[in-house]
Amino acid sequence: MNLFLAPIQGMTMACYRNAFARIFGGIDAYYTPFIATADMKKASHLLLKDLLPERNDPAVKIVPQLLSNNGTDFRLFSSAIVDMGYNEINWNIGCPFPMVTNKKKGSGILPYADMIKKFLDIACADSSYTLTVKMRLGLDDPEDGMRVIKVLNEYPLGGVIIHARTGIQMYTGNVDLDSFETLASACKHEVTYNGDIFTYADFMRISLRFPSIKNFMLGRGALRDPFLPSVIKGQMIPSANKISMVRHFHDEIFNYYKNILSGEKHLCDKMKEFWVYMSVHTDKDGRLMKKIKKCHTTADYLEVVNQILHSSSVWSDSPLT
Ligand SMILES: Cc1cc2nc3c(=O)[nH]c(=O)nc-3n(C[C@H](O)[C@H](O)[C@H](O)COP(=O)(O)O)c2cc1C
Structure with a gap:
């Protein structure tokens, strides 16, 4: 079983990840908050500074995340990231904020399976990195998510992380475990569960309900209780x-x-x-x-x-x- 730390913009930056790994541990990989791609010629390398090897403890597994709906920009950013020594890049198609979704980015791209296909044709043509995806159930309808999963199944991805909410839910309401189950069973890639694991009891309930899921991503639960990942892994902290x-x-x-x-x-x-x-x-x-x-x-x-x-x-x- 693997535990991943979810990206939380403004919080889980390099210093946070390094300190968390050294002091609390229990996490197998740390996903970075998204970096929005731009025209690479105009983009400053300052955008990638949180990923610089000198800022990140080499013993800590980091997965950089990009927010984009343009395959060419994504490839250019990815190749700069690969040059820094990373081999997995995560594509964010889950961000729920209107200033992102209105531009058909984040969860705003989920209703447009054809755009996702076009993006992946370009992003997956580079074999120098493994592409993973972090998505929501849909923008406002899990049927969108189902169409997206069918597209994702056609590409050689390293895995799919599903936050079991729709975009319009933002961070409110309940996670929808039934829709997660439908999407996870249709997905041919390795699936990671994400959403509302705040306690050991939450983890047990969700992991018992989905025995075939081997990867869990924790966000707010781990930030509120940084001992939680180690406890889930069976370590008792005095x-x-x-x-x-x-x-x-x-x-x-x-x-x-x-x-x-x-x-x-x-x-x-x-x-x-x-x-x-x-x-x-x-x-x-x-x-x-x-x-x-x-x-x-x-x-x-x-x-x-x-x-x-x-x-x-x-x-x-x-x-x-
Ligand atoms: C303030 C805030 C910032 C976030 N930033 C990102 C981000 O940069 N990239 C991303 O994929 N998800 C981001 N998320 C979503 C989390 O990674 C995670 O998917 C979500 O909080 C659900 O997991 P949780 O219930 O364990 O917190 C953010 C969430 C919050 C609350």
């Missing part, structure tokens, strides 16, 4: 170690952004995103999160972080998972 691991993780990310962001306010704002996920377990009544939102200086911010980590019994007394 409760006494948990707070110091969370502190170590926090400090690595904090120090990284402290060095690259200018101004304490920017740093505090960036770290608020970190706590949006972490605070789900560490600050159930939201009191400390409210304080974090008000911080404009690092001194104030670090004081609240100390309060969170001192007052939080969640990691030490009651293993979540």
Whole structure:
């Protein structure tokens, strides 16, 4: 069984992935947040900086992700990525945000199976990388997803990750396990399940329902509870170690952004995103999160972080998972 960390734009960047792998582990491959392809001549190599080998721990398996509906741009970006030493590229056809979907990108391309075919004719003509796909059930109708799966079956892909929601659902409502099952059984590629695995019990329920699925991708669940992947893999982490691991993780990310962001306010704002996920377990009544939102200086911010980590019994007394 393989566990993958889902891409979360703004969060799972190189420093986060490196620290997560070193401190918590349990993840077999880390998918990067998408990079939108553009005309390569105009595109700055800065776009690819998160993938630079010097930023990524060589012991951590990374799968770069591209967002595109243009096979030629995709090929050019992919070849720059292959030159950096990567051999798998993931194509995002799941992003649900209207500014993306309105351009027939992300899940906005799912109703257009003919566009997907045209794209894959070009993207799959280069054998220097393995192409994998991350999709949703459809833009607004799982029937779209079914047509897409039929197209995907015609190409030599390395696998298909299915987030069991439609695009218009964004991140709300329930995952639709019946539609996932229909798509997964029609797919001839190796399928990865993705969506709403927040606890060990969620993982057990979903993995027991789909015994033939061997790959699971965790996003928000792993960001909220970074011990979850290891626990799913059967590793028990001594409760006494948990707070110091969370502190170590926090400090690595904090120090990284402290060095690259200018101004304490920017740093505090960036770290608020970190706590949006972490605070789900560490600050159930939201009191400390409210304080974090008000911080404009690092001194104030670090004081609240100390309060969170001192007052939080969640990691030490009651293993979540
Ligand atoms: C803030 C945010 C940013 C995301 N960014 C990406 C992205 O760049 N690429 C991608 O394929 N999915 C992205 N996703 C979707 C996740 O990878 C994942 O598919 C989704 O959250 C469902 O999995 P989960 O329930 O385990 O979180 C993002 C999700 C969120 C909430």
